[in-house]
Amino acid sequence: MSEAFAEPSPFLPSPVVPATLEGHAPLQFRCRPGIACWNACCSNIDIALTPVDIVRLKQRLGLASWQFLKDYTVPYELEKDGIAGVKLRPVDGGSACRFMTPEGCSVYDDRPTACRCYPVALLAIRRQDEAFDRQCYAIVREDHCLGHAEPCTQTIDAYRAAQGVVDYDEAARGWRQLILKKKSSGPTIGKPSKRSLELFFMTCYDLDRFRAFVASDAFAGVFDLPAEELRAALEDDLALLQFGWRFLRQVLFGETTIALRSEGVEQRRARVAERRARLEREAAERLARDDDEGGAYVDI
Numbered sequence: 045m046s047e048a049f050a051e052p053s054p055f056l057p058s059p060v061v062p063a064t065l066e067g068h069a070p071l072q073f074r075c076r077p078g079i080a081c082w083n084a085c086c087s088n089i090d091i092a093l094t095p096v097d098i099v100r101l102k103q104r105l106g107l108a109s110w111q112f113l114k115d116y117t118v119p120y121e122l123e124k125d126g127i128a129g130v131k132l133r134p135v136d137g138g139s140a141c142r143f144m145t146p147e148g149c150s151v152y153d154d155r156p157t158a159c160r161c162y163p164v165a166l167l168a169i170r171r172q173d174e175a176f177d178r179q180c181y182a183i184v185r186e187d188h189c190l191g192h193a194e195p196c197t198q199t200i201d202a203y204r205a206a207q208g209v210v211d212y213d214e215a216a217r218g219w220r221q222l223i224l225k226k227k228s229s230g231p232t233i234g235k236p237s238k239r240s241l242e243l244f245f246m247t248c249y250d251l252d253r254f255r256a257f258v259a260s261d262a263f264a265g266v267f268d269l270p271a272e273e274l275r276a277a278l279e280d281d282l283a284l285l286q287f288g289w290r291f292l293r294q295v296l297f298g299e300t301t302i303a304l305r306s307e308g309v310e311q312r313r314a315r316v317a318e319r320r321a322r323l324e325r326e327a328a329e330r331l332a333r334d335d336d337e338g339g340a341y342v343d344i
Contacts, residue, residue, distance in 0.1 A: 064167060064180040067201035071183070073163055074194035077148065084188045086144040091132040091158045093117065094216040095248045095288075098130065099281045100154040109252040116142070119245075126236060127226060127244050132156065157216065160207040163189065164200055215282055218289030219248060225297065240296060247288040255284055268303040 093101075102112035113130065122129040135142045143150045149159070163184040181200050185192060204210055236244070247254050257263055259278055269277075277287040293299040 064182060065200060066180060067204070068199050069181070070197050071164065071200050071203050072194070072197045073191045073203070074196035075162075075191045076194070079190055079194070081188050081190045083144055083146070083148070085162065085186070086141040086149070088139045089132060089134055089141045091141070091156055092120075093130045093132055094157050094212070095219050095251070095285055096212055096216045096282070097156040098249055099251060099285065101151065101156070103281070104151055104154045109250050113249060122223060123227060127223065127241060130249050157209065157212045160209045160212060161204070163191065164204060164209075166213065215285070218286060222289060222292055222296075225293075236296070243295065244292060247292055248285075251281055251284060251288075254288060258284070258287070266305060268305045 098109065098112060098117075101116070102109050105112065105116075107115070116133055117130045118133050119128045120131055132141065134140055141149075143155075149155050163186075165182040165184055167180045167182055198206075204213075246257070255278060258274070273287075277284045290301050294302055
């Protein structure tokens with residue numbers, strides 16, 4: 045481009061280096077106590093939480109999932125007018141992480157995936173003609189971070205393994221696939237209903253409420269889940285999450301992997317039809333009353 049036509053970009057520079065890397069690529073980076081930028085990244089947070097992050101943190105804090113969501117998180121849109129995500133709420137009136145201390149992270153062993161990954165960004169990509177997602181990586185470089193100047197080099201795979209990211213990513217893989225599937229499907233599945241959005245949020249984030257739903261007579265009346273599988277899901281949070289991914293794929297995308305009780309399905313359809321008929325009848329009655337009142341006003 046000639047100098048005459050060159051203009052400054054209206055966009056702020058991204059901290060993500062625009063190159064995709066494989067896991068065997070080298071990474072020079074280390075974060076350690078005593079480094080001059082210690083706690084800088086925790087002073088201004090924007091941390092999205094995976095369902096696995098929420099399970100680990102609510103267990104560490106001894107909170108029910110709804111209480112953790114209320115006290116420690118804020119919702120945000122993963123896609124416009126679509127499914128929701130959850131972010132960690134910073135300190136009141138500020139931008140710092142509420143788990144930050146002068147010594148470092150107070151929940152370090154259960155810190156969120158985003159904190160474990162840094163400065164490596166995971167890129168999950170699905171091609172239109174493929175039914176699986178591919179993983180590659182990018183490097184985040186921010187001006188305040190001095191970790192890139194540390195004399196410590198290892199592969200991206202080795203770094204992620206040392207940070208405990210691999211297990212977190214594997215546990216949350218079904219969740220990422222759901223989001224990718226929803227985004228790649230686009231308008232072909234239509235705009236999710238309010239009920240579908242609420243169901244997605246409960247299953248992914250409010251796990252204790254989802255457990256109560258799975259243990260309910262209403263669930264048992266529709267879904268025929270083997271007793272051992274049901275028991276495993278109800279007794280372990282991570283097992284329940286894995287079951288939740290299957291449940292959402294069936295409910296949202298019609299991928300049937302959970303057997304249905306035919307009599308329960310028919311009863312549910314009958315209740316839905318009855319409710320729809322009742323709503324239509326009530327709407328017709330309201331319309332008739334409005335017409336009568338309007339007619340009386342005209343006659344006067």
